[in-house]
Structure formats: C-alpha cells, structure tokens
Amino acid sequence: MLYTVVLLILLLKSPTLILSLQCYVCEGGFTLNCTVTSDTFPSFSKCQLVNGGICWITVMWNQNNQTSSILVDSINTMLDNYASKHIIMASADMTVVHQHEFPQVNHSFGYVCLSDKCNDEISLKQTLRSLIIEDKFAQELTPLLEIISPFDAHSTAYIVFIIIPSFIL
Numbered sequence: 001m002l003y004t005v006v007l008l009i010l011l012l013k014s015p016t017l018i019l020s021l022q023c024y025v026c027e028g029g030f031t032l033n034c035t036v037t038s039d040t041f042p043s044f045s046k047c048q049l050v051n052g053g054i055c056w057i058t059v060m061w062n063q064n065n066q067t068s069s070i071l072v073d074s075i076n077t078m079l080d081n082y083a084s085k086h087i088i089m090a091s092a093d094m095t096v097v098h099q100h101e102f103p104q105v106n107h108s109f110g111y112v113c114l115s116d117k118c119n120d121e122i123s124l125k126q127t128l129r130s131l132i133i134e135d136k137f138a139q140e141l142t143p144l145l146e147i148i149s150p151f152d153a154h155s156t157a158y159i160v161f162i163i164i165p166s167f168i169l
Contacts, residue, residue, distance in 0.1 A: 023055035023074030036068035038128040055119035063105040
C-alpha cells in the first residue's frame, strides 16, 4: 500500500520534476508599430515565469509596413539529446498575396534555449544586438517574380522560396 501511495505521488509530481526549467511566457505576444531593435523592444514586466521544457522567442519584422511582432513562450517537452543549450534560426520570406500587386517581405528569427529564464529581456537584447540582416533578398528576388492577375491557383504554378539558416551556439 505504501509503495502504491509513493508511486502515485511521484506520478502526480512528475510533470513538475520533468519540466523544471523556468521560461517566460508573454500571453498574446507583442505587436509594435516600429522595427524592433536592441534599443526598441517592450518590457517583459507583464510576462509570467512558468515551468517548461524548452524556452523560445520569435521576432518577426514586416518590411512593408515597418511593424514587428514578438512571441515569448515555452513548450512542455524535454530535449535531452541536444548538444547545445541555445539555437538561433533566421529566415527571410517573400509572399505575393492575391489582392496585392507587390510582394510582402518578412524577416524573422527564432531563439530556442534550454536553460533557466533564458528567454528573458537580456537574451533578446543580446541577440538583437548581434543580429545583422543584409536586405538583398527583396532586391534580388522581386525582378524574378511575375505577377499574374487575376491569380488562378488551378492553372498557375507557384514556388515557395524561403531561406532559413540555423546557428547552433
């Protein structure tokens, strides 16, 4: 009987034992009417610390209207087999939306980390300070695109072109 009670307590407490990493979570994220830099990002004062397995931050810059979005969250899973505690991924994408005659250009980066409170304001500031995006993407790709109006998905071939380099720190 005592063995069963101890086992039951361990099973009930196991998510806390397994997901002991503390991560920041900012419900709804941040949408800003400016280009986020290491000097112009919002305070995480309204974010909460939660137990998680993987912490992450994603920053997206809309190059057309100079707005930015920041997502700060955690994933409740464990990754024990990663050699690094920090992974940075950057991407640039261009989309031609049916009703718009000009391409939508976005840049983004994702930061995944596996240590306590690693997705905090300090980490975001350091990452933004060291991030350099050379904006040749739109200038080189735009002349190669042919806008077909009106767009008919059944008769038109299209290509999705995304550049995503990953850096493991």
